[in-house]
Amino acid sequence: MTEERARVLVVGSVAIDWVITEAAERPESVGGSGTFFAMAASYLAPVRLVGVVGRDFPASAIADLRARGVDTDGLEVVEDGLTFRWKGRYHKNMNSRDTLETHLNVFADFDPKLPAHYRDTELLFLANIQPDLQMRVLEQIARPRIVGLDTMNLWIDTAKPSLLKVLQRVDALLVNEEEALQLSGEHNLVKAARAIQKLGPHSVVVKRGEYGALLFHGDDMFAAPALPLEEVVDPTGAGDAFAGGFMGWLARAHEPRGDQLRTAMIFGSTLASFCVQGFSYDGIRGLDAARVQERFSAFARLTDFTRAQL
Amino acid sequence: MTEERARVLVVGSVAIDWVITEAAERPESVGGSGTFFAMAASYLAPVRLVGVVGRDFPASAIADLRARGVDTDGLEVVEDGLTFRWKGRYHKNMNSRDTLETHLNVFADFDPKLPAHYRDTELLFLANIQPDLQMRVLEQIARPRIVGLDTMNLWIDTAKPSLLKVLQRVDALLVNEEEALQLSGEHNLVKAARAIQKLGPHSVVVKRGEYGALLFHGDDMFAAPALPLEEVVDPTGAGDAFAGGFMGWLARAHEPRGDQLRTAMIFGSTLASFCVQGFSYDGIRGLDAARVQERFSAFARLTDFTRAQL
Numbered sequence: 001m002t003e004e005r006a007r008v009l010v011v012g013s014v015a016i017d018w019v020i021t022e023a024a025e026r027p028e029s030v031g032g033s034g035t036f037f038a039m040a041a042s043y044l045a046p047v048r049l050v051g052v053v054g055r056d057f058p059a060s061a062i063a064d065l066r067a068r069g070v071d072t073d074g075l076e077v078v079e080d081g082l083t084f085r086w087k088g089r090y091h092k093n094m095n096s097r098d099t100l101e102t103h104l105n106v107f108a109d110f111d112p113k114l115p116a117h118y119r120d121t122e123l124l125f126l127a128n129i130q131p132d133l134q135m136r137v138l139e140q141i142a143r144p145r146i147v148g149l150d151t152m153n154l155w156i157d158t159a160k161p162s163l164l165k166v167l168q169r170v171d172a173l174l175v176n177e178e179e180a181l182q183l184s185g186e187h188n189l190v191k192a193a194r195a196i197q198k199l200g201p202h203s204v205v206v207k208r209g210e211y212g213a214l215l216f217h218g219d220d221m222f223a224a225p226a227l228p229l230e231e232v233v234d235p236t237g238a239g240d241a242f243a244g245g246f247m248g249w250l251a252r253a254h255e256p257r258g259d260q261l262r263t264a265m266i267f268g269s270t271l272a273s274f275c276v277q278g279f280s281y282d283g284i285r286g287l288d289a290a291r292v293q294e295r296f297s298a299f300a301r302l303t304d305f306t307r308a309q310l
Numbered sequence: 311m312t313e314e315r316a317r318v319l320v321v322g323s324v325a326i327d328w329v330i331t332e333a334a335e336r337p338e339s340v341g342g343s344g345t346f347f348a349m350a351a352s353y354l355a356p357v358r359l360v361g362v363v364g365r366d367f368p369a370s371a372i373a374d375l376r377a378r379g380v381d382t383d384g385l386e387v388v389e390d391g392l393t394f395r396w397k398g399r400y401h402k403n404m405n406s407r408d409t410l411e412t413h414l415n416v417f418a419d420f421d422p423k424l425p426a427h428y429r430d431t432e433l434l435f436l437a438n439i440q441p442d443l444q445m446r447v448l449e450q451i452a453r454p455r456i457v458g459l460d461t462m463n464l465w466i467d468t469a470k471p472s473l474l475k476v477l478q479r480v481d482a483l484l485v486n487e488e489e490a491l492q493l494s495g496e497h498n499l500v501k502a503a504r505a506i507q508k509l510g511p512h513s514v515v516v517k518r519g520e521y522g523a524l525l526f527h528g529d530d531m532f533a534a535p536a537l538p539l540e541e542v543v544d545p546t547g548a549g550d551a552f553a554g555g556f557m558g559w560l561a562r563a564h565e566p567r568g569d570q571l572r573t574a575m576i577f578g579s580t581l582a583s584f585c586v587q588g589f590s591y592d593g594i595r596g597l598d599a600a601r602v603q604e605r606f607s608a609f610a611r612l613t614d615f616t617r618a619q620l
Contacts, residue, residue, distance in 0.1 A: 044620075092497050187332075187402050190540045211521040214538060223535035223612050228524060230500045249618070262615035289620045296618070302533050303613050305572035308559070308606070310354075310599045 006145065006251040010037045011050035011112055011137045012127025012240070014075060016057065018087035018101070019234055019279060021094070029236070029280040030061040032084065033127035033150065036237030039281045040244025040271035041125075042068040043292050045251035047244075048118050050074035050137060054082040054106045064285055073115045081106035094232045094276075095210055114140040123251045125243060126170075128152050131162035138169060148172045148247050149201070150239070156182050164199060172203040172261075174243050180206050189214070190221075203261060205246065205268075207239050215265050220258050224265040225302055227273040227295075234279045238272040241284055245271030270295045316455065316561040320347045321360040321422055321447045322437025322550070324385060326367065328397035328411070329544055329589060331404070339546070339590040340371040342394065343437035343460065346547030349591045350554025350581035351435075352378040353602050355561035357554075358428050360384035360447060364392040364416045374595055383425045391416035404542045404586075405519055424450045433561045435553060436480075438462050441472035448479060458482045458557050459511070460549070466492050474509060482513040482571075484553050490516050499524070500531075513571060515556065515578075517549050525575050527568050534575040535612055537583040537605075544589045548582040551594055555581030580605045 012034030019026045034051040041047045048071040057077070065072055087101040112133060124144040126134035128151055138147065149170045155163050156179065163183075167173065173196060177189060184192035193204040193216035204216040210232075212225040246268035253260035270292060277283040322344030329336045344361040351357045358381040367387065375382055397411040422443060434454040436444035438461055448457065459480045465473050466489065473493075477483065483506060487499060494502035503514040503526035514526040520542075522535040556578035563570035580602060587593040 188540060188542070190538045194540075208521065211518065212533070212535070221538055221612055222615070223522070223538070224615075225522070225533035225535065228500045228531055228533070230498060230504075232498070259616055263618045266615055267618075293620045296620075300615075300617050302531055303615075305532070305534075305576055305610075305613075306569055307610050308573045308577075310603045310606075 005045055006122035007046045007048060008041050008123040008125060008247050008251050009048040009050065009118055009121040009141065010034050010041070010125045010127055011134070012037055012129060013084050013107060014051040014053050014057070015084040015086055017236060018085070019236055020089040021234060022090070022092050026279045030058065031086065031236055031280060033240040035061070035065070036240035036275060036281060036284070037125060037127055037244040038065055038070045039068060039284045040241035040275065041248035042070055043271070043287060043289065044245065044248025044267065045123070047071065048074055048121055050112050050114060050118070052076040052078060052106050052110045055079050057083045064281070068285070074118055078106045090235065094235055112137050122146070123247055124148070125247050126150070126166070127240060127243070131155050131159050131166050135162065135166045138166065146171050146247070146250055148174060148243065150174050150243060151179065153179060153182055168200040170201045172205060173201040174205040174207060174246070176207045176209070176239065180204065205265070207242060209235070209238070213242065213265060213269065215261055217258050217261050222262045222265055224269045225299070226269060227298060227302065229273065229276065232276045233283070235276050237281065238275045241275035242268035242272040245269070266296060266299050269299055315355055316432035317356045317358060318351050318433040318435060318557050318561050319358040319360065319428055319431040319451065320344050320351070320435045320437055321444070322347060322439060323394050323417060324361040324363050324367070325394040325396055327546060328395070329546055330399040331544060332400070332402050336589045340368065341396065341546055341590060343550040345371070345375070345591060346550035346585060346594070347435060347437055347554040348375055348380045349378060349594045350551035350585065351558035352380055353581070353597060353599065354555065354558025354577060355433070357381065358384055358431055360422050360424060360428070362386040362388060362416050362420045365389050367393045374591070378595070384428055388416040400545065404545055422447050432456070433557055434458070435557050436460070436476070437550060437553070441465050441469050441476050445472065445476045448476065456481050456557070456560055458484060458553065460484045460553060461489065463489060463492055478510040480511045482515060483511040484515040484517060484556070486517045486519070486549065490514065515575070517552060519545070519548070523552065523575060523579065525571055527571050530568050532572045532575060534579045535609070536579060537608060537612065539583065539586065542586045543593070545586050547591065548585045551585035552578035552582040555579070576606060576609050579609060
């Protein structure tokens, strides 16, 4: 079964976070966009991970990824270096946070070299790293069928020419609301998405945290809500888990047609909703197909209404 | 036809606004929660309006309401007074605003006395006014089938006992996110809604502006998106237009069952989306059933996805 399925490669950060919320503090919380993406996507498709860690990265986390079937041959371990670290504090409402510290460590000199057997990967997700690195990974994939990309305000500010260059080869851009506005220079989100589509990506996914996500695909629009939850433990990685669910479904669906993209948005929302229910990747490590399916159905119920006639 | 339909009574402000946006300034823009609600609801049900204005209120606005079939017998005109006035400036993103001036004028001494023929009204909406006034109107309706209520931070701060008293007799509370949190004392929206349900309302509708609205009904949840628009002219009154569409559909649907409440949320979103496309009530005055139906269908398309199986 698995051998016949399209695979998803993600390149992104693999990190040790220090997460502070109103309720708790986790000083050694394994995180990173690549980690969250890989865990989430693993419920839908075979995943290959590209990243770098230092000697301080827990072997148990690599074992957890492998237990989910993630191919970690592309995860470089630098023995004389330390893992990328991020420290942040969430506000009481869990919707916003302050970054307290960032240490690039081994990530500063990261030069991704993909294992030879990664070259034939069908779907590629370039998580939020420097755009020149994203391009270097893209160039090592022979014929990617679908390319997704995430980025952030830092790269829009400091590496826009490189970002615009890689965007030309991207099918789906996944960013948050502020990033979409900043990248396009627009104040209106619809105008922003239409402007970004002209830069390359046929699909623009705008992530809005607890407000859900919007998909702009060609002339079409789709709104996916977030699942309202009574308790949010740790929002870290929710956007990356969303991307994992989104790309994971597209790996199954083969063609990125509108209908499949809509379903992919709901699988993204599904994995994101699990992610925020635990610290680190706790919320997305012990799931199975039945639980993912059940949560997907909760989104169907959340959005269902009768098509009334006046 | 119309005679057989359940009617909706709204009590709320009828105002002259001074609206400033990035693109334009409208110093004499007819507004008020009662006005926006009545215009919006008029596409779905017969509407009765209770409010007060001064000698400066334009006769043309009353004529516009009557042209939509709104019964304005309950709109008191105080010849030696001035209409309630609000002045505000929207921020560039149109999501937030600053109130620059508020003049209660004739609204300060408002003592609603309903025309005798209003007494048999089936659906009642208590728009955002002082809770004791809301109660006084409620007491003048013989047997209201469904009671909706809106309120604001000011009344939660200054008149909470009165608000809690009237809430006991309310079926559906419609408030924004901050108001729901403030009223309940919770930081989480789901917990807030569940706490508010214990105060009386079986249904809690949380309005989130451009992010849409959530319905909590019994144990059920429903998420309605806002329609992403390329141009928002004036957000003033969108929440009241939402309430008008919501209550208007319930007047047609008779029983406030879950399915009907979901459809009502989409009619609320439909009227709100029209409202923000013009200043004052320009966006909701010249519609017809076909245009309302067409916009409703746009929401169906916006949220539609295939129920996939893993």
